[in-house]
Amino acid sequence: MRLPPAYRLRRHAGRVAFYAVVAGLMVYTLFPFYWAVVSSLKTGPALFDTRLWPESPSLANYVAVFTEQPFARAVANSAIVAGATTLVSLAVAVGAAYALGRIRFRGRRTVLMTILGVSMFPQIAVLSGLFGLIRWLELYNTLGALVLSYLIFTLPLTVWILTAFMADLPRELEEAAMVDGAGPLTRLRRVLLPLMAPALVAAGLLAFIAAWNEFLFALTFTLTNDQRTVPVAIALISGASAFELPWGQIMAASVIVTVPLVALVLVFQRRIVAGLTAGAVKG
């Protein structure tokens, strides 16, 4: 059956408009990253060229980042800090989520709200107090200082996500395991954790990304190159003289640190969607 021409035209126009909007959005979100990639492939005066693809792309900046800057060390530091932050957050959050999502106790809501409240303080507001704490703990200029301070904002996130998820898991599953003779650790390991995998992945990724990107605490609590993380290291990349900013190297470093995040999200993308929506439609 053929549809009336006016209707077909309208439908056609609608589809064109839709793809135009999608294209616009993609340019808006992807172009800055594209420009970073392009810039990282340029050297010298070519950086000031506005053509969309460089005339003579070169990987010299990528080599320079690792040879002229302490960048490899910074990447390793970032991986250690973000990894440790994620693992500690998840371990603590699983326990907290079990208590908050499963056990009814007086003040449960208050605890949840307090946890959320903690994450609302601007970083700059807690900076000086935290600095004092870190000096007192003798963690200044160590990676431990960063893990400790990052937990302040990763824990509320992971606790909330996992609590919402835990509250949605049927209690009968755990009771069935209890009757089946499984102890608390077996129940956690063989029933709860496998079921929570999507939420763990989602919460873990968000925590990892937040820790990986953090700048202010990393700048304040570290002093030497061997303790710096990537965002600080990139900001402090300097050229041969005070009058030169090595844009090419900065862009190359930026591209390098983006790749692990993109890769992680791609690997886990199906799970992250499941994790973010699960618990969202609780009745």
Place this chain on the structure above:
Amino acid sequence: MAAGGLSLSGVAKRFGGTTALAPLDLDVAAGEFLVVVGPSGCGKSTLLRLIAGLEDVSAGRIAIAGRDVTDRPPAARGVAMVFQSYALYPHMTVFENIAFGLTRERRRDRAALAAAVTDTARLLQIDGLMDRRPAQLSGGQRQRVAIGRAIVRQPAVFLFDEPLSNLDAALRTDMRVELKRLHERLGATIVYVTHDQVEAMTLADRIALLNGGRLEQAGRPLDLYHRPATRFVAGFIGSPRMNFLDVRVVGRTAPDRVAVAADGLGTLVLPADAPDGTPLTLGIRPEHVALTAPPAEGDASAIAATVRMVEPLGALTLVHLELAAGGTLVAQIADSGDRPLARGASVGVHLDPARCHLFAADGRAITGPG
């Protein structure tokens, strides 16, 4: 108490200030199929969870197979439970689900483990589904896996929490028969909770009927049917429901026989003892209400009634009646093909005194057939 059985003495449960279960004594013999039945909120699920150890008793003791397990955790009680929602582990295959409940010692021997799981699966005819996950199973198959998970543990007592309520009607009837057969085959001790009196009647060796956290009556299904101890039991067991009519004691014909009457009902003499004027409730099951020709004017031996609705069920017909003196009755009669009853027809009703139950104002049965 026999070995392998279950014994509850004075078991009670309070949640905060509310009593979920009043102190209750109940013994289940080894191999007995006990059905705990009652309306929702009567405490039957609480009772099951107390036996399983998923809730702590507020008072009383629980013994399983002659061993006091009141303070033991669920795993150490020798019970297996089938949940209403089945509670299968969604991330495990059927095989893993069934194997999960096996003790560590039994899991160590791989071959024995596989044999135990396979035998159980074969018994329930799910041995072809071993590698599937619960999401890939139909409701009936999930039900079987849940039962298999319980069977493989060889518990002293099986606990079933409304296991058939999530199945459609046809499947429910099939599973009911199968459960009964399984019980005969395993000789297992079973405590089975349901709100469905048909399930209770068909499955049980013995029924415990709970209402409002109290045990109304415990006994064999037909005892509850024929000799209900309270008006609640009389109304709950049996479908269609028993008819209830308000009557009053009008005299005594012998030391243990009273005459009861209500306007337009005539007088019935029943074996009971109550002072004149006592208000009572007369109960009679629909199948014991007989229809006769309409009584003549002034004839007090039969009750005049009008047919309000006829429900033909095939083998049986339900006739809803409106009594001339007010009040309604349901009669269940064998096929009335030779005597068609139409809406609005006048009929006579005869109540067999031998089939009448009398209940006091507090609901206790003060007489009954047998």
